[in-house]
Amino acid sequence: MAQAALPSLRSERRLGGAYLLVALLALFVGVATGLLQALDHAGLNLYPQVLPLLKSYYHGLSLHGVMNILVWTTFFICGFLQYLAARAFARPLVSPALAWFTFWLMTAGLVLAAIPLLGNHATVLFTFYPPMRAHWAFYVGLTLVVVGTWLVTWRLVLTYRAWRREHPQTRTPLAAFMALVTFVMWTLASLGLAVEMLVLLIPWSLGWRQGTDPLLARTLFWFTGHPIVYFWLLPTYISWYTLVPRQAGGQLFSDPMARASFLLFLLLSTPVGFHHQYTDPGIEQGWKLVHAFFTFAVFFPSLLTFFNVVASLEIGARRRGGQGLFAWFLKLPWGDPSLAAQVLAMILFAFGGIGGLVNASYSLNLVVHNTTYVVGHFHLTVGTAVTLSFMGITYWLVPVLRGRDLWSRRLALVQVWLWFAGMTVFSFALHDLGLQGMPRRTMISLATYVQAAWRPMMLLVGIGGTVLFLSALLYFLNLVLTCLASPRPAPEEPAFAEALSGPEEAPAILDRWRPWLLAAVVFILIAYGPTLVHLFRTTPLTVPGWRVW
């Protein structure tokens, strides 16, 4: 149905292309710095060789974190979901002017933040914990990017309203519904970061305020810093729910269950941030436990998703002649790089989920907090479940946006499997090193306490990281050649999957917004209210800033 409306989506495509271009540039910086870090963890210090560009390991690491998880993800998501929502609503979203204003605002913010970041004036890592103080342009730039994401939310909401007036009785198309939930969830969740920036960091970096407070800043940061994970994951799930089942030759198992899981994310994503602060003094144990509880609760919609998506894959594989309890898996269309990427991403994500339970566990966290275990963990989640899925999406999206077929499917398949293999080795080794006590965010090649027993795993980090980097190069090569040299026209883009159990069967409450939003706000107030009020009332903002790099 969306297909018929495609010609009118040309402006949405240009917008999507613009976001994607910025996202890919960021990812390129991200993987290049990643390679250096991985080699460093194998004992090979190449930083003197790249000195004019990177002043230190930590300069590179700041770029790595910001470019990968703040820029690559955010720009990709804004481009992808606006385009997908337009397809799902079967109409362009409202106000192209607002859309382009938003894009340029976010890009300007990015440039503003990138100038001090590249110039080694914001070597504060992507968490920018005060009292390390970066150049003000870094904070202001990032804030503009966040404001841009709010404008995307606004555009989606306006479009939804307009569509709703024309279709008072219809269920919201699944992909559009999910895009809305994603952005609404994120807008709520990003308030913590916004307050941190506007109240604490920006006035202080400009010299208008003398001091700050690290605990208050961390608390506001993680208010947003954990749900941001769902801001990356939900778009991934949207692809897994609404496109992958069809790409696998089948149907979505259950539409109502998919809607319910997203609403649970809206409710549960935010009141969980203290699980990043289990080891912080100054927050009551009882509240930490409340967050630990929500953290386990928010695992539940991910389980629902996993179940629903695997069931959908199975439908596809069986239609293709797959049999047996597990053997059907081999009958998936593995020759399609877009599908292969996303199924492999799911496999590694399952391991990431299990490891995440350890992080979240109230006291096991003591063993792994701030060790390379955590680094191994999030390269499985955001570094693979999200990133490899996004790569898989670009394998159909770039041809559609560009109007040219993918340059080489075979190269894409090689790339996808290399990422899978490289990541398996890389993350296994990092998990293991973390359990042996290796700290993260550390220049291991020059660390004064490296133990002999770490060496074999360190080598594996270097090898796995190199394979990942090669995979990323093949990815960029394929995309560039698709844009410049692909002779064939684009094939049809993947259509939305039909559902075995369709939206008609979803209870009407799943299409209402107010009760869910209200509940989400109440949960946040319960989980954060007392601690934040207490901190704001009792904390003098007196801790001075430092430049220590």
Add this chain to the structure above:
Amino acid sequence: MAIPVGMLAALLVTAFGAHLGLPGDAGRIDPTQVAQTPPFDRPGVFEVAPGRYEVVMVAGIWVFTPNVITVPEGSEVTFIATSRDVIHGFFLPHADVNVMLLPGRVARVTARFPKAGEYPFVCHEYCGIAHHTMAGKVIVVPRS
């Protein structure tokens, strides 16, 4: 239903069952006055009762003071620590000590050292250009 219930059980068991404690709030301090504020005006290792020690520790770029701590086998050691500049971490893997040292906050955490040996500790939060050199050790000497 089995899975969420199981997870909840796991949470409760790990939270209360394992006798690990998370660092709690041991008060505030003016980070610019650490060197003048007791007990941090005299960092060091103090025996407070037979077999029980307190380590008063100050973290600053890029050293722990003290950074070599000697106690006899079987000791129970309470670390009372803070930072005088940026955020540091105090990570002593072999005794499950893992705490953030925030300027303005005092952290307090207890560990037991039943076996003789050398136990390294490191700063595990990025604290600047020489973060990877910030470390120390607990030397647990056999009781003779």
